[in-house]
Amino acid sequence: MNRAFNFNAGPSALPIEVLEKAQEELLDFKGSGMSVMELSHRSKEYDAVHNEAEQLLRELMQIPDNYDVLFLQGGASTQFTMIPMNFLAENQTADYILTGSWSEKALQEAEKLGKANIAASTKNNGYNAIPSLDELSLSNDSAYVHITSNNTIYGTQWEELPSLKNKDLIADMSSDILSRPIDVSKFAMIYAGAQKNLGPSGVTVVILRNDMTKRIPNNIPTMLDYRTQIKKKSLYNTPPTFGIYMLSLVLNWMKEQGGVEQIAERNDQKSELIYNAIDESNGFYKPHAKDGSRSKMNVTFTLPSDDLTQKFLNGAKEKGFVGLNGHRSIGGCRASIYNAVPLESCQALHDYMTTFCKEFS
Structure with a gap:
């Protein structure tokens, strides 16, 4: 499947x-x-x-x-x-x-x-x-x-x-x-x-x-x-x-799964993976939220141009990623990583973001 x-x-x-x-x-x-x-x-x-x-x-x-x-x-x-x-x-x-x-x-x-x-x-x-x-x-x-x-x-x-x-x-x-x-x-x-x-x-x-x-x-x-x-x-x-x-x-x-405490620990790991991809991109990916207010459920970010954003989303779709478009009111990209999103999915997104950044930055 x-x-x-x-x-x-x-x-x-x-x-x-x-x-x-x-x-x-x-x-x-x-x-x-x-x-x-x-x-x-x-x-x-x-x-x-x-x-x-x-x-x-x-x-x-x-x-x-x-x-x-x-x-x-x-x-x-x-x-x-x-x-x-x-x-x-x-x-x-x-x-x-x-x-x-x-x-x-x-x-x-x-x-x-x-x-x-x-x-x-x-x-x-x-x-x-x-x-x-x-x-x-x-x-x-x-x-x-x-x-x-x-x-x-x-x-x-x-x-x-x-x-x-x-x-x-x-x-x-x-x-x-x-x-x-x-x-x-x-x-x-x-x-x-x-x-x-x-x-x-x-x-x-x-x-x-x-x-x-x-x-x-x-x-x-x-x-x-x-x-x-x-x-x-x-x-x-x-x-x-x-x-x-x-x-x-x-x-x-x-x-x-071990209750809310274990779920929270995994959510920390998931969000850290994606925020690390953003923070290590030397500004290629720009987070919308300021430090201290960053969501562990919805990671929002932008790329340097609309063309690169579309290229990123098209490439993501080809690799099986769904739902990475940002909300229509602010654009950019958004990864919603709720409780049921597996750690492996976040690792895959981290890897894709890192590879994309190296190729196009």
Whole structure:
């Protein structure tokens, strides 16, 4: 089987072991005579899948008991609306730290529903860095502080996630959840689309400290009220059952790999390989992100000219590399090296980048 070197930004690579397990169980899940896609979401067979996914996530992330775990639909983009709808009161301000396009979109949705404040932004510098805590200008009446922990387009990441006393911190971790150990108790809420580190697209994980629900007004539409899904364990309506099943397989795979600590160690090795190819190129490859803000999930860089960029991408395609085009808004190149991207793929990319640089620099 000829597998591609998959560096897609999302939907992205899945572990081969997970795909093989899903293939094995596709027609007959655990003797049911049905695929998981055919099971009733009220059946005991699916209930076991659902509960296992939650239990594994709690175990791997060491989620405290006073947090609810939800499996929702609508992607992280729906959370941009749900968060201010549920938690931004009329007499409060929502603080947003802008580090890229997705945090901008989250801010725009909050502004439609209430008062929002840009607590810090690196837009003037092309979103090439994460602001320091000294740069934050938080509101006195802050309802919450929103961050995007990793920025897929610009290739920046919070090297150290902030601790904000007396502030409810909410994080969009769509592109780096479970890539490194974090202290969940620092956050009022964490949310993430599944299609980068958790599984295929279609599931959004929400981890919500349960005292936050006391702030939710009673005029929220039923499906946009977190309490609806908490009360019904994400089963108020039909959930994305196959996506949650795939998520449980990915979480099982992560556990077998040694958990988040081992995954993080391998992610360090993978990102180091590609950043080394950039740093040792004498300026042939230029990183977008500044030192101290470099993402370990999305490595973004440019070449000396558009012609060389196209030549690089064409050559990469011939060698089986997929997804190395930079985002259309900034161009250049991007290697997305999420948890399921093998170390061998990153080594192959390092070698190709080094060879290409020697030939054309």
